[in-house]
Amino acid sequence: MTSKWRRLTDRLAGKTEPEPLWQEGVPDHLDVPIRDWLYEVLRTYDMAVPVAVRLKLPSKILKSRDPYAELATLEDSKNPMLRLEVIDAVLGCVEQALQGASWHHRQTAASYARQLEGILREGGVAFAVSEDGSGLERRMDETLHATYDKAVEAGASRVETAADHLRAAFSEAYGIRPDPSAAYSRAIKAVEAVANPLYLPNEAEPTLGKVRAHLDQGRHKYEMVIADRAGAPADIDAVVAMVSLLWHGQRDRHEGGPTSAPVTQEAAETAVHTAAILVHWISSGSIRRK
Structure with missing residues (x-):
């Protein structure tokens, strides 16, 4: 589901067609909310090591003073999808870590997933959080x-x-x-x-x-x-x-x-x-x- 909101000038102009979705990577207007979401989830669930290992990232990230911050802001000009890959890996690692966990812990993780989906949807990103919250998938009609x-x-x-x-x-x-x-x-x-x-x-x-x-x-x-x-x-x-x-x-x-x-x-x-x-x-x- 994509956001149905339209900016004022578009509504005044009678524009009804949806804006094109951002197809690759994280757009600049979502840099801060995505960074903050990643940092909080990585720190809350202590996911720096699992995510870095899963993505086979350079060891300097885990050697840094704040690996959570490094991962939350990680970018690569040669791989514009890297930020989304980090998000996808975080979702997957959290889901795996909470298998068999209490209802309360799983509900907290689900709340984080819903928060992320709201950011991606309102920001017009072509990827959405999967129904089970275990990763990202391409947004569908x-x-x-x-x-x-x-x-x-x-x-x-x-x-x-x-x-x-x-x-x-x-x-x-x-x-x-x-x-x-x-x-x-x-x-x-x-x-x-x-x-x-x-x-x-x-x-x-x-x-x-x-x-x-x-x-x-x-x-x-x-x-x-x-x-x-x-x-x-x-x-x-x-x-x-x-x-x-x-x-x-x-x-x-x-x-x-x-x-x-x-x-x-x-x-x-x-x-x-x-x-x-x-x-x-x-x-x-x-x-x-x-």
Whole structure:
């Protein structure tokens, strides 16, 4: 979610379109609030060593008189993302350190995460605090995020691993250092987690490709809960098309073929949202037997 606030001159001019998000690093107008947030959290949880080790930072930082201050103001002209990487590492280290901690301690950490999200959102930064507070992720359109949330909820209600794979796919696609190939692979696994037991219960080695073939050849056996233009339950052509798109689009699954190619960032993001819709539909019973 991005800030809906508009400066006075923009409101007077009738400007409604959102300002572009800051895509790389921490903008100057957020330097002080980010510095203060980092310093307080690093000191409160004594995170200088874990963060420096996780990011493989030079030892001079920990040898300084105030490692917390060094980390809170750390910048590198060759790596404009370094400040965000420090924030991401701090969130991750705190989350890891508080596993099994009391409710009070975890609520305090959650409060820090919400405070940071407020700074990033109001400051127009393209990265947001993840839902579990364990790191940063690329900020997403509200409608798309709602679709993702619904899919995770539906997937968790049916097969817990589907929700886990979907969360991982989202993180790989929208993290500070995206991994398109891993995101696409996780997206497919998320759909397989809910589709394989339902459509291929007796298959020894079920795959999304076999699910696609099963649905394609058995179109007459299934229908959608949504109606077509005649008012009858719609056919599953859209489902088959989406499964086929997801299955055939993973061009890095095998090497050496004439159509083998790396997965692009755009393809990975599309795959994650396609998987989210399929997980939601399959888990919620939107596709049913006649």
